[in-house]
Amino acid sequence: MAIGNQRSQSSEGKVWNFFKLPFRQSGATSANTTPSANIQHHHHNPPPVEGSASHSSNSVASVARSLLPTRRRLKLDPSNKLYFPYEPGKQVRSAIRIKNTSKSHVAFKFQTTAPKSCFMRPPGAILAPGESIIATVFKFVEQPENNEKPEKSGLKFKIMSLKVKGAIDYVPELFDEQKDQVSVEQILRVVFLDPEHPSPALEKLKRQLADADAALEARKKPPEEAGPKIIGEGLVIDEWKERRERYLAKQQGEAVVDSV
Structure with a gap:
C-alpha cells in the first residue's frame, strides 16, 4: 500500500x-x-500549439464568453411581473416603467399570450439613451371557471428590444426586418391583486397609473409657440395704441400753436 x-x-x-x-x-x-x-531559446517565443496551457486558457475564455447572458438594454419596473386588480367582468389596467439604460437608441415591443383580451399603450416605441416611458396594459378579466384561482391563469407578457440607429420612427416591422438582432428583455408573469385589500404592490400600481395618465395628457397638449409670450389678453396692442394716441395728440397740439 x-x-x-x-x-x-x-x-x-x-x-x-x-x-x-x-x-x-x-x-x-x-x-x-x-x-x-x-x-536562441530566450529570444524566440514559439506560438502556442494546440494542447498548450495558453491555448487551453483562450479556449476556456471563449466558452465562458459564449455562456454569459446577453446584456439587457432596458430596465423594467416592476422587473418581472405585471400587477392587475382582480375585478371579474371588467377591463382593468396595469402599468410598467421602461427605461433605456444603453448608450444607443432602443426600440421595444410587447407580446402577450392573450392578444384577444389584452392590448398595450403604446404597443412599442423607440427610447433615446436614458429616456423612460410608462406603458399601460389593458386586460379584460373574465369570470373564473371551475373556481380557478386568478394567480394560475398562465397569462404572460414578453418585452423585446432592438438596437436602432438614431431617432427614427417606430414601426413594428423593424423587429421582422432584423430578427437576428432582437433580444428578449423579460417575460412578465401576471399577478392579480385584491383591490379591497391594500398592499404595497397595489399602492405602487396606483401611482404608476396616475403618472401614465399625466404623461398621456401632457402628450395631448399642443406644443407651445416659439417667440415672445403675451401676458394677459391685448396688453401689447393696448400699449401700442396708447403710445400712438399720445403721439397724435402731441402733433395736434403743436399744429394749434403754429396756427395761432
Whole structure:
C-alpha cells in the first residue's frame, strides 16, 4: 500500500508540474545544450500549439464568453411581473416603467399570450439613451371557471428590444426586418391583486397609473409657440395704441400753436 501511495503521489506531482511549470521543464532539458542554444531559446517565443496551457486558457475564455447572458438594454419596473386588480367582468389596467439604460437608441415591443383580451399603450416605441416611458396594459378579466384561482391563469407578457440607429420612427416591422438582432428583455408573469385589500404592490400600481395618465395628457397638449409670450389678453396692442394716441395728440397740439 505504501508503494501504491508513493506512485500515485509521484504521478500527481508530475501532472501538476506539467501544467504549472511548462517553461521550467523546457529550461531543464535545455540546460545540457550549448549557450548559443539557450540564447536562441530566450529570444524566440514559439506560438502556442494546440494542447498548450495558453491555448487551453483562450479556449476556456471563449466558452465562458459564449455562456454569459446577453446584456439587457432596458430596465423594467416592476422587473418581472405585471400587477392587475382582480375585478371579474371588467377591463382593468396595469402599468410598467421602461427605461433605456444603453448608450444607443432602443426600440421595444410587447407580446402577450392573450392578444384577444389584452392590448398595450403604446404597443412599442423607440427610447433615446436614458429616456423612460410608462406603458399601460389593458386586460379584460373574465369570470373564473371551475373556481380557478386568478394567480394560475398562465397569462404572460414578453418585452423585446432592438438596437436602432438614431431617432427614427417606430414601426413594428423593424423587429421582422432584423430578427437576428432582437433580444428578449423579460417575460412578465401576471399577478392579480385584491383591490379591497391594500398592499404595497397595489399602492405602487396606483401611482404608476396616475403618472401614465399625466404623461398621456401632457402628450395631448399642443406644443407651445416659439417667440415672445403675451401676458394677459391685448396688453401689447393696448400699449401700442396708447403710445400712438399720445403721439397724435402731441402733433395736434403743436399744429394749434403754429396756427395761432
